[in-house]
Amino acid sequence: MEHIITPKVEYVKLLNRYPEKKSTLGTLYLTATHLIYVEQTNSTRKETWVLHHHIMSVEKLPLTASGCPLLIRCKTFQLLHLLFQREKDCQDVYQSLLRLFQPEEELYAFLYNPHQNEEDRRQGWEYINVANDFSRMGLSNDFWEISHLNKNYEICSTYPSILGLPKNVSVATVTGSAKFRSRGRLPALSYFHKDTKAAICRCSQPLSGLTSRCVEDEQMLQAISEANPNCPFIYVVDTRPKLNAMANRAAGKGYENEDNYSNIRFQFQGIENIHVMRSSLQKLLEVCSMKSPSMSDYLTGLENSGWLRHIKSVMDAGMFLAKAVCEERASVLVHCSDGWDRTAQVCSLACILLDPYYRTIKGLMVLIEKEWISFGHKFSHRCGHLDPDSKEVSPVFTQFLECVWQLSEQFPCVFEFNERYLIEIHNQVYACQYGNFIGNCQKERLHEKTFSLWPHLLKNQHLYRNPLYRRSLECKVLRPSTLPLHFKFWCGMYNHYDRGMHPKQSVLDQLLSLTQKQVEGERTMTELQRVSGVVGLDFCQGGESESSTFLFKCRSDQI
């Protein structure tokens, strides 16, 4: 590739963040897709692979006596501090990386082929289907139906082609309401709660300005309200801080006036915007990369970053929705400004709190596909996939994953997946290896040339299982504590590559290997029983029989 000036540099040092530990000496390779660092000692060979798409920034640091340092920061929160002996090598690698990690046109996904044929590829894309999830919720029913009005993205270009809408709502109401909403993002169904008949709907802010109103939009909200026989009102939740929403009024946008809509209860939630979140993460990462900080530096830094405060605000909003739906049996309409960042976070989190299905490996895929990909969360912009605009980049999706992790810490048995699943999804979102997260909305997404991530994750699902998961657990709705002290710093994500900070023995690995052994043991057992049946050995006698019934009882519990 023309961008790679030097494909191989020898005697490169990888500096360790702990001064007391020895840095290693190795060889650096640049390929079209990866940066590879190889340490070779007599007996061991250690390779560090970094995908170019994962690189966030490359920085040349001032020359030191020991060489030319190059600092590579990754979107996966990996930090590589390389030291070159020759200034020229450093410059060449720097120049090459600048071109490689900010591709102008070609994303990795268009080159990548996981050894699948066209048929597999096509089927892979069909594996997760949002329409199926609507059927799972019981749509269409007496209250809600699946609408194809947006089939060619004509009503809203950033929405999915199929929408859940209140039954019998007229086309005029739909199009009228869309015109009164930012970017045409009209109120549409996010989740229908079968038990209470309450629904979560999402949209963007109304173009209400200081005085404007829209009859169709009012009718639309009325229709949502009428679609729920169990509650006379709906909540309208604006996830923004009140001040931000008020500022938008001056620009002809804003929020719903309770006087114009019948039976709505309006609520602000106070989640900050993408810019605040971006700078908060930056501060958090500064804390994470401090060299031997004191406890006080760390805790003060954590507080000043505001990160956990923001995570809590998202969680609080998600909780508000879940409570409204399951306790008050009230439907909720959620929006922020454009309804593709905070709204996505809050709606998907509420889904996880309400519905155990979304806590499974497949269910989380469906949820991400539904609330994030198809409802137009701008992955390309937020992740800075192509030619990034720094003002558009923001860790909105990361925050959602973290909220799920925080829940899994409070409820260790209710998620089918473990922490590694969340981290793998996070890595894949930035990797651009699969086509799922490329583009900003469904209309933009081209599935023809790329592969879908989900079959790949499913193939490796044994790695992502939570051995403590109990499907039978009577925990339909999660009610987490949102006291500040129940939110923890997620070391596994933000200090993922600082292995020294993690527990040295992993309970998860232990249990996963046990469950693996269990599967093998059960297989052997069946085989042995078959053989003993053949030779006529009655193994179920005396004291033995008890334990074998115990075995089968346990086994059926597991399934």
Next chain:
Amino acid sequence: MEFAELIKTPRVDGVVLHRPFMPTVEGTLCLTGHHLILSSRQDNTEELWLLHANIDSIEKRFVGSLGTIIVKCKDLRVIQLDIPGMEECLNIASSIEALSTLDSVSLMYPFFYRPLFEVIEDGWQLFVPEEAFKDLESMVLFYPWNETTLFGLPKEDEEDNIALWSAESAFTVDEAVMMRAAQPLTGTNGRRCKEDEKLINATLCAGKRGYIIDTRTIAVAQQAKTRGGGFEQEANYPQWRRIHKAIERSNVLQDSLIKLVEACNDQSHSMDRWLSKLEASNWQSKVKEILTTACLAAQCIDREGASVLVHGTEGTDSTLQVTSLAQIILDPACRTIRGFEVLIEREWLQAGHPFQQRCAQSAYSNGKPRSEAPVFLLFLDCVWQILRQFPCSFQFNENLLIMFFEHAYASQFGTFLGNCVAERVKLQLSQKTVSLWSWVNRPQELERFLNPLYEPNNLVIWPSVAPQSLLLWEGVFLRWNRSTKCLDEACQEMVHIIEYNKELQNKVNSLRRQLAQLETEDSPLQTP
């Protein structure tokens, strides 16, 4: 009988008990000499039995004739009792106050407690000091002195504060020892003591080096000179290098605990407030300081084969934290239940940690602290941190640590009474009270403390002391502020997986054996 005088109202009906995350209980409140009991006198409802000694402080409130007593316990639990009748409430409150602050040790519950279980193994006979040092055959080599020489040493309380612990040959090539002591009494004019120099230097073979880890900063150690204390001058101890570490004195620690618990009980929803309170409590900093110093001590021994002498001022607080944690890091035996008990017995009880003074009050004390300090709790917290980082290397689980914390502060057993061995002998604890070990080591009790993931690990275990690696010990500090249902389920599930696996493997093996037997036997089939 003194107790009867203190109990003005022995029983009140219609009392309502409120506890966080538990259903309220209405019943009869009874006060005995040592317990506060609340019973609904119905089947299947739990009774509350609270030791008066566990009560740290109480608050009274009145609304009309309904009185409320908030009882704050040393194990950090807070409960609320609604008592009808103002007089009853006042009487109960003053009785609790009096009974929970008895001056005389001999009135404490352990002197009255009679076990309902059969003592199979008497805990008082379990850990004789000679036994604890039995692996130290070389001790005689190092110490060619007799007792009188030891008495001649100018260190405070030298006779009970000098102790040896030998690094097991399993992880050191050379014989390195870890010792603890109190500060030397050099004073401002740099007093020397030949015997002390001889003793300290004699522990090192020719050409070997040793490290003196002073748990105080150099400034604090300098200051101690004005009060007759001080530190070793390097010129007089030529083979030793002195290192100062900053572990806070025990009086600061009490304040830190109070602030931490206050932060944990704060129901406010402000994240910033929580984090800044957590930071201001300084508790986590102390955990980091102590673990860092313990790692340093362990490193000197393991990496350099050097001997280590640890001391602070008295050698009964921070010194013990450091020496005992270093042993947990280095010695796999300390990570078994029995080994950990030995460690507590040797490094804390025998070494003269003043349990009674330090644990007289806990986080809810509102009086001026005298010599209270959660030194032992902080040590347990550090052990928990290592346990969390090495979840498969300990035979015991978190419950054992929590249990030690509870019993150090209030107990039916005599183990943690008194301030040093001499006091315990004087109190005749071994004759008059039951030892904690007699109870813990019963198989029925031990089960609760076993770590199902335990796989003996003979390696040295180096914990990470990065702030990200040190978490708040929720098991103690958030114990009463959260519902444990989900966490308990997770524990059960883990045990279930492990047990089921064992069972399965056994079954597979026995079936295999039977089949193998069948194959070798030509005779007609026989059922086993």
